[in-house]
Amino acid sequence: MKELKEKIAKEGVILPGSVLRVDSFLNQQIDVELLSKCADKWYETFKDLGITKVLTIESAGIAIAALTALRFGVDAVYAKKTRNSMIGDDYYSTKVVSYTHGQVYDVIVSKKFISPDDRVLIVDDFLANGSALKVLIGLTEMGGATVVGAGVVIEKTYQNGGKDIRELGYRVESLAKIRSMDISEGIVFED
């Protein structure tokens, strides 16, 4: 998606540890027009597949999920991160390590919001090692629902998450694919 790549090239800041800061349009300030265009792209791809719900993980995914759900005419759901070990029986839960912060969280979603009839589109801001996406796939399948696919804003193809998840048979539609990125060379996109 050309407009998205231009935005990343212009405003993305490369930080040590292969972190890409995109807080001017995606992670703290949100360019809702641009994200609506991302939602349009995913709608083109997934519109005939009976999506009933858009699932993401807090916090960075929420705006993306809300705008995508609006496009599909369905509800959004966000999984929550918690370090409270008292989770109880009302939630599906699994553990995830934050790539950015290195901490371990439980990620939980209420059992009320994932049911066997659901056909779920998962969305997120980044796909790198794939841990968040794998967790969301896991939570969806714990509920007996079907993962129809995943929409990702930015994929780092030099990490293995996207490859792994596609090899498991899931369809992943990333709108900007970064082949390499470092402070001296800048960002190189796929294509």
Added chain:
Amino acid sequence: MKELKEKIAKEGVILPGSVLRVDSFLNQQIDVELLSKCADKWYETFKDLGITKVLTIESAGIAIAALTALRFGVDAVYAKKTRNSMIGDDYYSTKVVSYTHGQVYDVIVSKKFISPDDRVLIVDDFLANGSALKVLIGLTEMGGATVVGAGVVIEKTYQNGGKDIRELGYRVESLAKIRSMDISEGIVFED
């Protein structure tokens, strides 16, 4: 807003400690159609006041802010909660106590995203004692920006936050006002 009150009456769950759980349409599963109608309401109220930005606080506010920003054709910004004491000079920050969890956080927003030219609409899910709204007003004003007003989905008028903030001269547009709420009597709305 009639449709919102009906949704709250039907799906809201009253918990001990004057907590209203609305996770089926606002706090974990998000009814984006309903929130878009909330955004329409705030647009009616604030459309001629030169809003340049919609500000909220993670996580529950983000979907609301994204859909409202889309309606106004501006960017959304969300303040982040952190317990990391190393905040640095790039952020405006202030402290808040979570009503639900009783914990103290720093709430931060990058200085890049609040500027003196901004005319800010603050949005949030709940207004009870007003601590989150006061923090967002404070962060906006630290940046020299103007708080045009606040849009709140659910106000508990039996707590003093809304009264306090209106007495300070801020316009607050709440779409469902709860006069009283308890487990035996249920929810009573204003009007």
